[in-house]
Amino acid sequence: MESNNKIFLESVKKLCPQVSDDELSQFASKLSFEELNKKDFFLQCEKVQKSIGFIAEGLVRSSFTDKNGNEITVGFYAEGDYATHYASFLVQQPSKYSIQCLEPTTMVCLSYADLQWIYKNLPGFEKYGRLVAEEILKRQQARIESFIFQTAEERYLDFIKSHSDLFNRISVSQLCSFLGIERQSLTRIRQKLAHK
Structure with a gap:
């Protein structure tokens, strides 16, 4: 736990x-x-996210179930990332997403109530809250824009570039989702790239 x-705390001090x-x-x-x-859930759909989680060890997947019952993956978060549906956390409303562990995972957690206490009593940490929120917003914006402006092949190439360390840690079906x-389609993209 100490490590x-x-x-x-080193990541907080850096921010x-x-x-x-x-x-x-x-x-x-x-x-x-x-x-x-x-397979444990850090957050379940329709539940309020009471604590923000920093992943010290492990890997989680954020997903939702569409109206046809298909599970859609919206993100993978590994060591050094925050596992959160930030909108649910900020307004303390039920989340539309689930966050499930793909590996045994250790989270460093900070509750909503404690974060409010920190903002009130330790004003230096307001910058921390803002920077974490900005990082999460940038990540969400990039995800939305990838579907608007990129082809499936470009999304795949981007994933390889940004998350090469995750390839052996996630399933093909999760990657496709x-x-x-x-x-x-993924098979075709891989075959095409192999012949370039």
Whole structure:
């Protein structure tokens, strides 16, 4: 736990170098840990996300079920990422997404109530909240725009470039769902790229 806590606090310090050691210590006192097994849910659809989760170890997948009952993958988050449906977390409303572990995962968690306490009592951390929110917004915007402006092949190439470390950790069906393509389309794209 100690090393996971240290990893998280170092990432916070990098975002907010101006915070004092005392403030960081008070911030750390509000953190909790969650040990999850493969297939466990960090967040279930229709539930309110009570805590934001920083992945110290492991891999999770964010998804929703469409009106035809198909499970659609919207994101993969590994070590160093935040696992959150941020809109649900911010307004404390039920989420439309589930976040499920693809591997045994350790989360460093900060509850909504504790985050509000931190903003009120440790103002240096408001920058932390803003930067995390900006990062999540950028990620969501990039995801939306990939479906508007890119072909399936371009989305696949982007995924290879940005997430090469995830290839052996996710299934082909999960990758296809994330890219918004059928398995045979992915096979065709891979064959085409292999012959370039």
